[in-house]
Amino acid sequence: MRFSFRQKLSLGALGALLMTGSPALAGAPKIDSGDTAWMLTSSLLVLMMTIPGLALFYGGMVRKKNVLATLAQSFGATCVITVLWMAIGYSIAFTDGGAHNNIIGGFAYAFLAPMKLNTTSALAPTIPESVYMFFQMTFAIITPALIAGALADRMKFSAFLWFMSLWLLFVYCPIAHWVWGGGWLGQLGALDYAGGTVVHLNAGTAGLVTCLVLGKRIGFGHENMAPHNLVLSVIGASLLWVGWFGFNAGSALTAGVNAGMAAVATQIATAAASLGWMFTEWLIGKKPSILGMISGAVAGLVAITPASGFVNPMGALIIGLAAGVVCYFSAVWMKRLFGYDDALDAWGVHGVGGALGAMMTGMFASNAINSSAKGWLIDGNVHQMLIQFYDVGAVFVYCAVGTFIILRVIDFVVGLRVSRDVEIEGLDINLHGETVHD
């Protein structure tokens, strides 16, 4: 999220009011009920993206013997991250870190102690801080949950919960702070409206590292691992699409013109990407699959995420089309070429799509759409491409290294992968004691 002109105006107005010493208004920021209503709604939409959007999207794509375990990963992540976010996550990601604010936030907001009924965050001055914290919480929930796509069918539930927790605190929170919370990437001018790098490139990179560390599923390459129920996946993808308006348009942090344009950009890019993937698949000689259509849509949603509040409809159309075509190849061909088992294409769709979207944000950002941005093609600011590249590079490297270390630690203490017998018989019955009966 970027400080809009309106947000800067609000901060300035508040400062002026405080300086006049008016007792009634001193220390009471102007909370806008429209902004608050929209941000509450957005938070719910983003929460819905994880439960049940992502849960069903992934759940439908795995084999039936693992569907409950896959759902448990999204649901479990939601619960664990909620508590950790309240305990320390929000504090280190989005509050002032004083001397070390370039790198990480402060610890004063542990358990949200300083947050009172009327408190606001300087990062979102027209809504209660409770709402801002909640909104950011839903982002913190879905980012690690996305990684489950890469590790499907073979990770221990205990290891998974540890992984979600440590990854949140040591990878997600610092990166969120760097780009959005006042840290060095935001200061550098990196443009990431709703999380193309913070969420998608981040989760995708973690997914790539995780599937390499975990290894391939038993039977990969020769056993039938077809999705057991694509109806669930279509329902999940549809919930993701609708929920994503909370993700992108909600990142305006206000209810107004920025949210409106971000919503429009999101819809156009997503549809274009779905068609891009679908026609690519069709042209290559395969049939236009429903899995391809929903995957293309998700790729478009990912790619427009960093750009949504900065681009005009034409920019959104181009970004969407590019994402649909590029992610088809990154999800389908890259895996075959390099032979890694990114089970549900966390890297192929989220990693590549996020990086692509971040770079295309630099290309198509328009000062006329968002006064805090100047892009390359419309505004002539080619330097923005370098800044975007720093954003992409920094997130990729830090995430890759951090994820690797966390996984090795968990493997040493708890063990990451289930045993061969458990993996063959299925996770549902072995990890959770339950099955789906027909």
Place this chain on the structure above:
Amino acid sequence: MKLITAIIKPFKLEEVREALSALGVQGMTVTEVKGYGRQKGHTEIYRGAEYAVSFLPKLKIEVAVRGEVVEAAIDAINSRAKTGQIGDGKIFVTPLDQVVRIRTGETDADAL
């Protein structure tokens, strides 16, 4: 008495049931099965991962009939289940030693 087991294409069930009913065969058991003979399966593709699926959905029908009706039953099933395309199925006839109607205790011919 014979047990006639027929593997047929699923959409042929209603026609076969009607034909057998007309002969006086009052009951049947139907199971959803998968199988193949000379009919080739199909290929499914999910994000580039190709799976050759050899097994095709079929229906297995089992009817127990009196000896006098066997030939007529076979003809009925055969004529109604045939499409002329590969994969029409097969009919198996096996001898039945005993039959019991559970509700009344009737046996053999009285139970059919």
